[in-house]
Amino acid sequence: MKSNNLYPVFAYGKWGAVDRNGNQVIPIIYTYCRNIMYDLSVNNVVIVIKDDKYGLLDIDSCKEIIPTIYDNIWCYDEKFWCVQRDSKWYLWKKGSFYIIGEYDSVSFINEEFIQLEKSVDNEFGYKRYVKLSFVYSIAEKRIVSTFEAHIFYNDLAKVCINGKYGFVNRSLELVIPATYDYVENFENGFAYVKIENNEYYIDTMGLRVISGPFYHADYSDENCHDDTMFMEGIWSELVCYEKDEFIGLKGLQNRIITLPIYDFIGLAYRDNDKxxxxxxxxxxxxxxxxxxxIIECQYDCLWSSSELEDIFLIGCDYMEGDLWRKREYGIININNEFIIPPIYGNIHxxxxxxxxVAIDKKREYKYGVLDFHLQKIIIPLIYDECSFYGNLFFVAKKGKWGYLDLExxxxxxxEQDFDYSVYKDFNYYRADDRRWGWEDYCGRTPDFSKCILQKEVCFKDWKPVFQEECPF
Incomplete structure (x- = not known):
């Protein structure tokens, strides 16, 4: 942990942490401590697991403040910890620890209230078919309501009263009457609701701003791929609607944006409404x-670049013979001008x-690197694998692995032939059951060279070095 000069280590199947001198600070006895590995401490408290049991560890003292005897632990808003053992739930806050009761599940509504759920027998004598929901006051340490309340979005939470849904505010006042058969949480000021067979989007005042019927995303749609996002729900005050099996867009007050002429509509950018x-x-x-x-419907696939705005990756299909369809990829700008022509088998x-980029050679891809501003291949397309980490290219050729710089x-x-696993946040090297440490390219070994996992290592400055014995 950088702030505490701690470094997570893995030895003989267990996790812990050492200081810069390699001394054990957090005992290497835990089967899980991801929070330490990724620097995800909450107020310097992390979850640890030992023998399939959960506990809490304070990083400052490096001691367990909740012993590893519980079945589950999770945190809400960096202030509260919920702890489960058997069917009993407990609340931990700033050192105070008290029992909530026996429930199937616990979820926070906000800083003041918790929702509890408990299964009861139905008329056939089976449990988990009927659930009762309760609202529990943290300050009063008691149940204050028996209606079902969910997590707050836009300061409103959906509730179920006598089988009908509405919304309450943070004071648990019913501000949108429970008249709907189905509702979804508010998002960006709007919520989807349904009454009988009629669909609507309502605003936070409960006014119906768009009426259905709407298009509901089908994730098995062949037009959807990993980098395409469905316009599911209301997005930038727009929603998809369907008519005669085609899709269009409409806005607030049912203003028609496009007629229903499309087979599919998705977000071009994940975090951009352009x-x-x-x-x-x-x-x-x-x-x-x-x-x-903006761009006519003319390509066989299209998705946006997460690295650059106003840039799209496109694919064009070609037939080779009668049976095999070949797809080649390129890049265009917002004016539909080619930055990279569609001649490559893969582009990243x-x-x-x-x-x-990759080209297809006898049904096998060969990878290299293209400077698309210079329109020049700067690393030849001769590698079997190619990835980019820490300003270096991690490449494979004929089963061997190594690093290339930007040139x-x-x-x-x-020439490396060991099993080589690389993560963006840290480096973890392994070769069968052998242990690996670190040294720089001048052969200098840092104080923590025998650590198995060490987060502060930079790809540019360090490489793995084999250690015959593990010090732990």
């Missing part, structure tokens, strides 16, 4: 949120001017 990807007659294009066509943009020079020769 563009929307659409599919028409099996071809992809782009429109803006006013319905204007890694920064403002470089992309890992394609070998930083670590491509």
């Amino acid at each position: 563009y929307i990807s659409v599919v028409k007659n099996g071809k992809y294009g782009v429109i803006d949120k006013d319905g204007n066509t 943009i890694i920064n403002n001017n470089m992309a890992i 394609g020079n070998e930083i670590m020769k491509i």
